[in-house]
Amino acid sequence: PAKTKSRRQRWEVKPSEMANNTLNPIRAIVDGMKLSPNPDKPMIALSIGDPTVFGNLPTDEAVLQAMRDAVDSQKFNGYAPSVGYLKSREAVANFYSCSQAPLEADDVILTSGCSQAIDLAISVLCNPGDNILVPCPGFSLYKTLAVSMGIEVKLYNLLPEKSWEIDLQHLESLIDERTSCLIVTNPSNPCGSVFTKEHLQKIIKVASRHCVPILADEIYGDMVFPGCDCPSMASLSSDVPILSCGGLAKRWLVPGWRMGWILIHDRNDVFGSEIRQGLMKLTQRILGACSIVQGALESILNNTPQSFYNSTIRFLKSNAEICFSELSTIPGLNPVMPSGAMYLMVGIDMDHFPDFKNDVDFTERLVTEQSVFCLPASAFEYPNFFRIVVTVPEEMMVEACARIGEFCQRYYRPRSCDSNDLDQ
Amino acid sequence: PAKTKSRRQRWEVKPSEMANNTLNPIRAIVDGMKLSPNPDKPMIALSIGDPTVFGNLPTDEAVLQAMRDAVDSQKFNGYAPSVGYLKSREAVANFYSCSQAPLEADDVILTSGCSQAIDLAISVLCNPGDNILVPCPGFSLYKTLAVSMGIEVKLYNLLPEKSWEIDLQHLESLIDERTSCLIVTNPSNPCGSVFTKEHLQKIIKVASRHCVPILADEIYGDMVFPGCDCPSMASLSSDVPILSCGGLAKRWLVPGWRMGWILIHDRNDVFGSEIRQGLMKLTQRILGACSIVQGALESILNNTPQSFYNSTIRFLKSNAEICFSELSTIPGLNPVMPSGAMYLMVGIDMDHFPDFKNDVDFTERLVTEQSVFCLPASAFEYPNFFRIVVTVPEEMMVEACARIGEFCQRYYRPRSCDSNDLDQ
Numbered sequence A, B: 001p002a003k004t005k006s007r008r009q010r011w012e013v014k015p016s017e018m019a020n021n022t023l024n025p026i027r028a029i030v031d032g033m034k035l036s037p038n039p040d041k042p043m044i045a046l047s048i049g050d051p052t053v054f055g056n057l058p059t060d061e062a063v064l065q066a067m068r069d070a071v072d073s074q075k076f077n078g079y080a081p082s083v084g085y086l087k088s089r090e091a092v093a094n095f096y097s098c099s100q101a102p103l104e105a106d107d108v109i110l111t112s113g114c115s116q117a118i119d120l121a122i123s124v125l126c127n128p129g130d131n132i133l134v135p136c137p138g139f140s141l142y143k144t145l146a147v148s149m150g151i152e153v154k155l156y157n158l159l160p161e162k163s164w165e166i167d168l169q170h171l172e173s174l175i176d177e178r179t180s181c182l183i184v185t186n187p188s189n190p191c192g193s194v195f196t197k198e199h200l201q202k203i204i205k206v207a208s209r210h211c212v213p214i215l216a217d218e219i220y221g222d223m224v225f226p227g228c229d230c231p232s233m234a235s236l237s238s239d240v241p242i243l244s245c246g247g248l249a250k251r252w253l254v255p256g257w258r259m260g261w262i263l264i265h266d267r268n269d270v271f272g273s274e275i276r277q278g279l280m281k282l283t284q285r286i287l288g289a290c291s292i293v294q295g296a297l298e299s300i301l302n303n304t305p306q307s308f309y310n311s312t313i314r315f316l317k318s319n320a321e322i323c324f325s326e327l328s329t330i331p332g333l334n335p336v337m338p339s340g341a342m343y344l345m346v347g348i349d350m351d352h353f354p355d356f357k358n359d360v361d362f363t364e365r366l367v368t369e370q371s372v373f374c375l376p377a378s379a380f381e382y383p384n385f386f387r388i389v390v391t392v393p394e395e396m397m398v399e400a401c402a403r404i405g406e407f408c409q410r411y412y413r414p415r416s417c418d419s420n421d422l423d424q
């Protein structure tokens, strides 16, 4: 019998599949941990990727002044165009334009944080059933977004022993005809690694061979230690079109302001007007960044003194060096020295720590006993490592390393008597 | 032969289905119009739903001061929780809590504008293949979002002859077992109508009978003319759970700031922890509102003087009255007097204007000849009406009405000689 229109008889409101499939692995892991610090030791959180939490890294006065001016002008209270004010997009274009990868205002879309930039970039390039290539270890948002949209995630390996360069063979082996985007994070969260020009060129070659566009997450762009070069991917690509995602969050130390952007670097009209228009249409869903921050953007980009960037980088490098050199002396730990961003990854020789099941167990106990919290790298799909954020004040960094040393000394077993093959 | 892994041989990057299906009817219609104003008359745009464009409706000084203080404090530069700062959510809860519909901080989610609030509300309640009930005429974003997510939109009729009340029979006839949400916009864009308590109660009864949760778009809440009452839907619902979407955009005259919220009004635990958690998970995709505006929110809500709200409303009412009484005298036009928000809808007796095909044609020619731009209500799926925004300075309102009068006088034909049944 044709039941044309049956109606609900009782209340039954359930969250959508999309809501259910929006999974944040960091939350899933951290919420599952029993984090009860040692009451005798003040807590040191090396886990939070927010450079502002300790107050030791304020943004520049020029950045604040730009905001005050934008508020006072009363010119930025109305709706901005959904892609952002023209003048603000022009400012971003000028700031990032270079001869190998020129940019105009129309190549820039302002977004609510780099997160929305990534959301829009994935949304425009990928259909459900497609797959995207994502670094492992890598920033968890890519997977969170992709899975919620029914897009498959294929993890390509980074190699700690090669300063976290991409295993290019592995990367290439994953590509199939439904691969619609290659995500490259450079500099990297969680690794703090920075790819050489040569390595970037090789990555682009792989993308070129298989005609896969690149989403370059360059939110840590220019946050590299002195002596290290960090060309943008677009500046090295002659044929692979690139959506470069960035924002104010990290380099200007204002992550809460939610100002991000997509830089559209087309090549040979592969994106053409279609991808541009697709992006523009998507921006009309919820509109983007706060108009006050947009209004301040030109002045922020043009008036922040070089000394501000330099001193942030000097601080990050110094802290990273302290952390690296301290942890290098600890048996059972294998820190990898970063070259940029604000993170450092540390490998745990689990077979020397038979008391702990895994990195989650290890870092949980580190909280219980030493009140030091490092994010287990399982949150980045990379077990048996943990990530340290190097934005904390130097004294804390030193103290934290000492406590980690004490902890490891207590649990380190020189030979892994109990280990069997499964433990490796 | 089993082709296990074929790879792309040439570039072929196309926008996703979702991008292609993100359709903004206002853009589609306006972009298709030939808008060349009469060079002898300065342009008057009555089309833009942004109260700030003419500078005659500045926000309150208290609102600006709250922003300056938030910038200066330097306490709001870091990441806020994805649902918003606790103190800011508390402030919103206090501001909107009432005895019939009490709210706590946990019932509030801060979002990037009311648009994101609507996006999250639809996203959590609806799966692809579901349908939602949307007012006609109505704000176009509902359909834009729903269609892009594969959700069907069923339009229910509003009745201009009954001050745009809902045709409840029509509404009820549309409900089936895949109806996952009823959207009610009150006060209304584009109608400026405000439902009576009794009508709201009847709407809630329909939802209750069929167990359909309500998304109450109350972005124009409290923007009602003196003498008119506008209870929130939640204050009248004993059994229908409601997600109320709102924000600073309209009442505080700062639409660009992108500060919105969802107020979760559960009833009998129908939403339960599941819908709440679903919403929370969805907020982690791109995070929400700018932390500076969040930091200012408590002070904005608590320190904006009543006189500010009153004077805005007085102005809107006065302008609406001018517009209504002027257009009422024009043969062929049928303005409907609003009771709130910032809009007024005008019916066109098309059979008296045989020179024009439809509302789009009519309003296009109104620009060409009189340099007055009103949005054709086809943009709201409601042909043969146009919408006037009543936030423009009074002189402009008066002048615009005079020009509309002149235009109509020129084209009005007393008897519709050429009309046939199809034209009705």
Ligand SMILES: Cc1ncc(COP(=O)(O)O)c(C=O)c1O
Residues within 6 Å of the ligand: A049, A112, A113, A114, A115, A116, A139, A185, A188, A189, A217, A219, A246, A247, A248, A249, A255, A258, A259, A260
């Ligand atoms: C690699 C990477 N991309 C994007 C983001 C998100 O940036 P935003 O806060 O601007 O959304 C982060 C934040 O930690 C990140 O580490």
Ligand SMILES: Cc1ncc(COP(=O)(O)O)c(C=O)c1O
Residues within 6 Å of the ligand: B049, B112, B113, B114, B115, B116, B139, B185, B188, B189, B217, B219, B246, B247, B248, B249, B255, B258, B259, B260
């Ligand atoms: C009925 C209605 N809902 C929601 C919105 C969007 O509000 P916001 O600008 O805060 O996203 C508007 C804007 O015009 C509107 O008219």
